[in-house]
Amino acid sequence: MVPASLKGFLKYSLIRGSILFLTVVAAIYLTIVIANMGGKVDEIVLSELRMAITQRVNMDPQYKNLPAPEREKLIEAMLENEKKRLGLDTPFFVRSLIYLKDAITLDLGRALYMTSDSGSRLVKNIILERLPATVLLFTTVTVINFFIHLFLGLYLSRHYGSFFDKLTVALAPTSVIPGWFYGILLILIFYTWLHVLPPGGFVDVPPPEEPVAYALSVLKHMILPMAAWIISGFFLGVYGNRTFFLIFSTEDYVEAAKAKGLPPRLIETRYILRPTLPPIVTSFALTLIGSWGGAIITETVFNWPGLGLVTYEAISRFDTPVIVGITVIYAYLLAATVFILDIIYGLLDPRIKVRFG
Amino acid sequence: MSRPSRAESLRRVLQDIMYYKSGVAGLLLITLLVALSIYTVIALPVDRAIYLWRSSEIWLDNPRTAAPEWVQFFVGRELPKTVVLDSRAAKLGVAKSSTPIFGTNMKKILIEFSFEYSYDDFPSEVNVFLNAKAAKQLPVLKVIWVKPSGDAITLIETAMSGPNMSLYVTASEHVLRNMVGYVTAKFGFQPSDRCTQLRLLFGQYTPDALRTGDMVIEKGRYRLIIDATVFDEQDDLDAKLVVYGLVHGIAGTDHLRRPLEIALLWGAPVALAFGLTASLVTSLVQMIIATIGAYYGGLLDSLIQRITEIYMVLPFLPFLIMISVFYQVNIWVILVVVIVLSIFGGGIKSTRALVMQIKEYPYIEAARTYGASNMRIIFLYIIPKILPPIVPGLISAVPGFVFLEAALAFLGLGDPLLPTWGKVINDAFENGAVYKGYYYWVLEPSALLILTGIAFALFGFALDRIVNPRLREL
Numbered sequence: 036m037v038p039a040s041l042k043g044f045l046k047y048s049l050i051r052g053s054i055l056f057l058t059v060v061a062a063i064y065l066t067i068v069i070a071n072m073g074g075k076v077d078e079i080v081l082s083e084l085r086m087a088i089t090q091r092v093n094m095d096p097q098y099k100n101l102p103a104p105e106r107e108k109l110i111e112a113m114l115e116n117e118k119k120r121l122g123l124d125t126p127f128f129v130r131s132l133i134y135l136k137d138a139i140t141l142d143l144g145r146a147l148y149m150t151s152d153s154g155s156r157l158v159k160n161i162i163l164e165r166l167p168a169t170v171l172l173f174t175t176v177t178v179i180n181f182f183i184h185l186f187l188g189l190y191l192s193r194h195y196g197s198f199f200d201k202l203t204v205a206l207a208p209t210s211v212i213p214g215w216f217y218g219i220l221l222i223l224i225f226y227t228w229l230h231v232l233p234p235g236g237f238v239d240v241p242p243p244e245e246p247v248a249y250a251l252s253v254l255k256h257m258i259l260p261m262a263a264w265i266i267s268g269f270f271l272g273v274y275g276n277r278t279f280f281l282i283f284s285t286e287d288y289v290e291a292a293k294a295k296g297l298p299p300r301l302i303e304t305r306y307i308l309r310p311t312l313p314p315i316v317t318s319f320a321l322t323l324i325g326s327w328g329g330a331i332i333t334e335t336v337f338n339w340p341g342l343g344l345v346t347y348e349a350i351s352r353f354d355t356p357v358i359v360g361i362t363v364i365y366a367y368l369l370a371a372t373v374f375i376l377d378i379i380y381g382l383l384d385p386r387i388k389v390r391f392g
Numbered sequence: 393m394s395r396p397s398r399a400e401s402l403r404r405v406l407q408d409i410m411y412y413k414s415g416v417a418g419l420l421l422i423t424l425l426v427a428l429s430i431y432t433v434i435a436l437p438v439d440r441a442i443y444l445w446r447s448s449e450i451w452l453d454n455p456r457t458a459a460p461e462w463v464q465f466f467v468g469r470e471l472p473k474t475v476v477l478d479s480r481a482a483k484l485g486v487a488k489s490s491t492p493i494f495g496t497n498m499k500k501i502l503i504e505f506s507f508e509y510s511y512d513d514f515p516s517e518v519n520v521f522l523n524a525k526a527a528k529q530l531p532v533l534k535v536i537w538v539k540p541s542g543d544a545i546t547l548i549e550t551a552m553s554g555p556n557m558s559l560y561v562t563a564s565e566h567v568l569r570n571m572v573g574y575v576t577a578k579f580g581f582q583p584s585d586r587c588t589q590l591r592l593l594f595g596q597y598t599p600d601a602l603r604t605g606d607m608v609i610e611k612g613r614y615r616l617i618i619d620a621t622v623f624d625e626q627d628d629l630d631a632k633l634v635v636y637g638l639v640h641g642i643a644g645t646d647h648l649r650r651p652l653e654i655a656l657l658w659g660a661p662v663a664l665a666f667g668l669t670a671s672l673v674t675s676l677v678q679m680i681i682a683t684i685g686a687y688y689g690g691l692l693d694s695l696i697q698r699i700t701e702i703y704m705v706l707p708f709l710p711f712l713i714m715i716s717v718f719y720q721v722n723i724w725v726i727l728v729v730v731i732v733l734s735i736f737g738g739g740i741k742s743t744r745a746l747v748m749q750i751k752e753y754p755y756i757e758a759a760r761t762y763g764a765s766n767m768r769i770i771f772l773y774i775i776p777k778i779l780p781p782i783v784p785g786l787i788s789a790v791p792g793f794v795f796l797e798a799a800l801a802f803l804g805l806g807d808p809l810l811p812t813w814g815k816v817i818n819d820a821f822e823n824g825a826v827y828k829g830y831y832y833w834v835l836e837p838s839a840l841l842i843l844t845g846i847a848f849a850l851f852g853f854a855l856d857r858i859v860n861p862r863l864r865e866l
Contacts, residue, residue: 062705069711072718208849211791212842219834227829234826331709332799350714366705
């Protein structure tokens with residue numbers, strides 16, 4: 036009995052794992068093609084190279100007396116050399132496959148133009164340097180939102196029909212307005228009008244020396260972006276969870292538990308919360324991972340030095356390796372999360388073992 | 393059992409909507425926005441709107457970054473409106489005379505503008521635009537400012553540098569020097585550095601105010617006299633005085649003096665067209681793809697499922713931004729890209745689950761038995777059945793796309809020509825609205841965006857409760 040179910044489980048994990056891996060590979064390849072504009076970025080790089088080489092040759096006193104055709108030839112030769120050095124002499128399709136291999140093996144390479152704040156050209160460093168700021172802001176706010184929505188949703192489902200319940204239902208449409216947009220309004224109120232909070236940035240300029248003051252300053256800069264996201268998600272999040280719990284609380288087994296005379300708290304935890312947990316945890320995990328990618332618009336609005344801002348900067352400067360690098364990391368994280376969740380549910384859900392047994 | 397006719401069921405849905413006040417409110421708002429869009433497209437055709445929005449010369453008489461006129465009700469003071477006086481247009485307060493100078497070909501031309509200034513704040517700028525018709529030599533002229541108190545200050549004395557000369561009175565160092573000279577001669581001390589051209593032009597001259605720079609408005613009748621000499625009988629000189637106010641029109645102006653109402657009006661049809669098209673096409677295509685996949689099952693279904701999963705991993709917004717940056721496309725191409733990036737979105741999974749259930753229903757089986765084609769079953773039997781639960785989602789998805797367009801415009805990736813709400817917010821941010829407090833500039837497009845978003849959300853939510861009876865009880 037045990038080996039059969041274990042075998043089924045392993046088979047299930049293997050299939051899920053390979054499908055997810057192929058998904059990631061396909062997504063990364065698509066990103067590589069699009070981020071290179073199907074090879075057009077090469078042309079940009081090449082034309083910039085030609086310009087730089089031409090300038091170098093023209094400025095060099097050593098070549099001053101060289102006749103024009105000779106000079107042309109020299110420039111061409113140098114360009115060919117550079118092309119070879121950068122690998123631009125092979126067709127884009129072949130190179131795209133090489134890029135794919137590098138990306139999948141997490142060999143993120145060097146950025147074309149961008150440097151990290153400490154001056155490194157490695158894509159890895161550029162990403163790692165900005166990741167903490169993004170995680171600090173968006174993961175915090177995701178966790179806060181999760182608990183607010185969960186507990187208030189549960190509370191409202193218990194006090195269904197109350198004033199606050201009706202208010203939440205009525206105000207749920209306010210959540211169609213995205214966080215960055217609330218951010219703009221909050222900046223206008225708390226910076227432009229009241230002058231109590233900074234309009235953006237990570238820390239005061241100049242940054243405080245003392246660690247505690249530094250942390251407080253960062254915290255002060257986090258208030259508005261966090262508030263923006265909390266307001267934006269608030270009513271719909273609470274409404275969604277409340278409705279979700281309400282639907283589950285009308286299930287037959289809950290009615291049966293009520294009929295048995297079980298105390299309400301027990302019904303809540305064992306009969307409502309427990310069966311609703313898997314979808315809630317899944318969505319939480321995915322949102323959490325999503326939050327690590329940062330939020331391009333919110334980070335732009337608040338000038339928050341996170342991954343979102345780096346992504347935007349990389350895109351506007353055609354820095355393909357950085358764009359691909361960020362996508363690769365994000366795709367891997369997402370796939371890993373999905374895989375882990377799949378495994379956990381596979382362990383918990385008896386139906387899966389039966390199907391693959 | 394008789395099924396209600398289509399018209400009847402539609403009437404029932406409408407009745408249900410009336411039951412939800414929020415749904416009615418949403419529907420009314422949407423109707424309003426659609427009416428506004430239709431009005432805009434008819435009253436201000438797109439070419440005209442783009443022309444007005446793109447040309448800078450036609451707005452020279454408008455103030456820069458002026459708040460809308462109704463702002464006065466909130467500040468409780470009367471804010472200056474723009475005063476335009478032109479010697480070519482006969483009007484109260486405009487006088488022009490020319491007298492030949494005896495024995496020469498020369499003429500004296502005297503242009504006098506006068507206007508009542510009783511506002512509670514300083515204007516934003518003062519410009520004089522001069523336009524000369526000269527055969528050989530350009531006119532020489534003297535510009536004199538006469539304040540209500542009787543102080544007559546020569547602002548500038550010059551020969552014109554070209555046939556068209558603009559005298560930026562409130563930016564001219566020359567004017568400032570002359571006024572400071574006047575004050576120093578009259579009061580015996582130099583006025584404070586805080587006395588700008590604007591304050592010296594419109595402020596009351598008291599020793600205290602001049603020392604500290606805290607000047608109050610001097611209300612009353614102001615005059616600007618241009619005393620010119622032209623050097624030929626045929627020569628002529630015309631002038632236009634513009635005293636730029638702090639408020640303008642119903643929506644105010646931006647940093648390029650353009651009246652914002654053009655962009656605010658045009659934002660409506662663009663936002664609606666973008667949001668509705670994106671939402672409609674995406675939802676319908678998603679529905680059809682999911683239905684076909686779920687109905688046929690097998691390889692096709694797995695393929696669709698896998699593509700959906702790949703789409704989930706793709707970073708949607710970075711892709712969209714990449715394409716907008718790389719190809720610098722207009723808004724309709726962006727719309728197509730948005731649709732292409734969304735057709736394998738999350739809606740596929742839920743529709744698929746629904747179709748999986750429906751395709752086992754007896755009536756589908758019956759249809760198969762009597763030989764209905766697959767296409768007939770999909771499009772006539774399954775899709776009509778799954779349409780109702782999809783429509784509310786479709787409506788509620790509109791704001792997402794509207795704000796997406798605004799987000800792209802905020803990043804500066806909007807349509808290169810068409811004015812949209814997002815672009816106005818972007819302009820406002822780039823020109824320091826946050827730091828300088830141009831609230832109206834951000835709040836007007838924001839209010840319209842919010843209105844649009846809430847309208848569709850209210851309507852969509854109400855519809856959702858109608859077609860999902862389970863929600864209605866809750």
